[in-house]
Amino acid sequence: HSLDKGEYRHFMLKEIYEQPEAITQTLAGTLGDDHVLTALLGPEAETRLADIEHVHIVACGTSFHAGLVARYWIEAQVGITCQVEVASEYRYRTVVVPKNTLLITISQSGETADTLAALRFAKDQGYLATLALCNVAGSSLVREANWRLLTHAGPEIGVASTKAFTTQLVALLWLTTALIQARGGDKQQIITNINALKSLPGMVEQALQLDTRIAELAERFANKHHALFLGRGTHFPIAMEGALKLKEISYIHAEAYAAGELKHGPLALVDENMPVVSVAPSGSLLEKLKSNLEEVRARGGQLITFACERVEHAEEGTAQTITLPWVEDCISPILYTIPLQLLSYHVALVKGTDVDKPRNLAKSVTVE
Ligand code: G6P
Numbered sequence: 001h002s003l004d005k006g007e008y009r010h011f012m013l014k015e016i017y018e019q020p021e022a023i024t025q026t027l028a029g030t031l032g033d034d035h036v037l038t039a040l041l042g043p044e045a046e047t048r049l050a051d052i053e054h055v056h057i058v059a060c061g062t063s064f065h066a067g068l069v070a071r072y073w074i075e076a077q078v079g080i081t082c083q084v085e086v087a088s089e090y091r092y093r094t095v096v097v098p099k100n101t102l103l104i105t106i107s108q109s110g111e112t113a114d115t116l117a118a119l120r121f122a123k124d125q126g127y128l129a130t131l132a133l134c135n136v137a138g139s140s141l142v143r144e145a146n147w148r149l150l151t152h153a154g155p156e157i158g159v160a161s162t163k164a165f166t167t168q169l170v171a172l173l174w175l176t177t178a179l180i181q182a183r184g185g186d187k188q189q190i191i192t193n194i195n196a197l198k199s200l201p202g203m204v205e206q207a208l209q210l211d212t213r214i215a216e217l218a219e220r221f222a223n224k225h226h227a228l229f230l231g232r233g234t235h236f237p238i239a240m241e242g243a244l245k246l247k248e249i250s251y252i253h254a255e256a257y258a259a260g261e262l263k264h265g266p267l268a269l270v271d272e273n274m275p276v277v278s279v280a281p282s283g284s285l286l287e288k289l290k291s292n293l294e295e296v297r298a299r300g301g302q303l304i305t306f307a308c309e310r311v312e313h314a315e316e317g318t319a320q321t322i323t324l325p326w327v328e329d330c331i332s333p334i335l336y337t338i339p340l341q342l343l344s345y346h347v348a349l350v351k352g353t354d355v356d357k358p359r360n361l362a363k364s365v366t367v368e
């Protein structure tokens with residue numbers, strides 16, 4: 001039962017392990033062999049998808065990070081503009097809404113005060129429609145939006161969001177595919193996305209097998225006060241989410257940078273007390289980072305890299321590379337989320353924090 005920890009020590013761990021099943025539920029009834037089934041968005045949505053020329057995404061916290069990944073997908077695969085913003089900023093500023101813009105609000109709970117206020121604010125802004133991407137069917141957000149896309153991840157109890165995030169990403173890749181289809185776009189891309197999504201529960205299952213290896217690695221963080229997370233492209237928001245998870249439950253100060261920004265400041269902070277976690281699936285990031293990180297290594301800095309098993313990597317000194325199976329680019333950010341969730345979980349265990357209820361944080365922030 002979802003409201004019971006069962007064999008798991010914490011809800012967070014249980015929810016991490018539920019991800020293959022949660023993703024399967026998100027995708028249930030949404031995919032054909034070479035097309036996606038868009039009726040679930042509602043009758044009006046189905047006919048109007050083709051008219052969308054711009055997308056605005058508004059959310060908070062982890063849900064905001066899901067939106068940031070979607071921007072890469074929507075602009076690259078659909079070829080329409082996509083802007084992503086935190087709800088607390090969006091709701092109080094003057095927003096320019098071009099004709100035929102879809103507003104997407106993303107929220108696990110559907111009750112986050114700022115996100116709900118953003119949706120209400122958007123009502124008078126001339127959007128083509130508003131869409132709630134949410135895990136809770138009867139929530140305020142879902143009730144008040146024109147269209148809905150439910151993640152069906154099941155109840156999430158741990159304050160640090162895990163399965164809600166990966167299922168949001170799954171729904172957003174599905175929506176990206178729906179937009180390509182509605183616009184008569186690249187058929188091959190549609191099929192690639194569909195097959196990749198179908199393979200995802202199995203790949204996540206494989207990534208979960210890294211648990212023991214990551215638990216060992218977590219020991220290295222026990223006496224650290226800071227950590228840096230690096231990524232590029234769709235993996236930059238994944239690095240942000242990795243840093244947020246570590247902050248939330250282990251209370252270690254963690255920051256994420258787009259890897260190319262390393263030399264524009266954060267490199268000055270790096271020494272043996274600063275673990276540097278890179279999400280570097282393709283190896284191109286690793287190549288680009290190498291010269292910067294020589295310096296890190298020379299000073300005993302710890303480099304932890306999550307990379308694709310097909311890419312050549314060297315284990316040198318204190319540098320550690322953990323490999324994940326090869327997957328299509330489109331689902332790679334979803335897969336690489338898993339080891340970062342496990343890392344923050346195990347670091348929190350080492351530090352002895354209250355994993356499911358970290359201090360000062362709430363599962364759902366229903367007041368401003
Ligand atoms: C709180 C939670 C986060 C969550 C954020 C947005 O800060 O602790 O885990 O990402 O709210 O919540 P929502 O329900 O709108 O996704």
